[in-house]
Amino acid sequence: MTEDAHHTIGFLRSVAEREYDRVWTPDFIHRTPGVQGFVVFHRGGLVLVYGAVTQADPNRWTLRMACAAGADLANVSDATMWANIRNRLTDTGRYYCVVDEDQSACHVVFALDVWPPLLDEPEARLVRDVLQSALAVCVHNSTADFRELAAYLPARPLAPTEIDAWALFDWTRP
Secondary structure, three states: OOHHHHHHHHHHHHHHHHHOOEEEOOHHHHHOOOEEEEEEEEOOEEEEEEEEEOOOOOOOEEEEEEEEEEEEEOOHHHHHHHHHHHHHHOOOOEEEEEEOOOOOOEEEEEEEEEOOOOOOOOOHHHHHHHHHHHHHHHHHHHHHHHHHHHHHOOOEOOOOOHHHHHHHHHHHOO
8 A cells, every 4th residue: 555545544544533433443454455444333334444556556546435324135126226316315425236146135335435635735634624524424324324224125234343344345345
């Protein structure tokens, strides 16, 4: 990972540790080359924040924040419709359904990509504010979206476990 990536992930983690209930680095992050990040669990919502080196250029990286509105939804078409409606209502990030290989269930995911910021630039305060706001949006969505989706369709919330954190990473890899 680049120095910028380390600096940015470190900044976001320090914000998360001050603001939210539980923050940790899952084991798979340590074992995945070219990835650095952490997980936030707050008020029942699980958020994954990570930077990943791009395949084409090891000096470029992507910053992604992701959460799941719900997992293990049996009605794929209604879940997709819910995600499409949410996309029309949101200005930032996007919702999508990740369908299991056997087509028996899907998982509604929200992902927010942030262009790799330069925290050392003169506008660094603005960049830090944008990053902090993006994290707050994901943490809010991790709980509010589940409540809304679960009122419409049976869904499972993600738990603060290595397995659910890995699933979220697998569903959102760039």
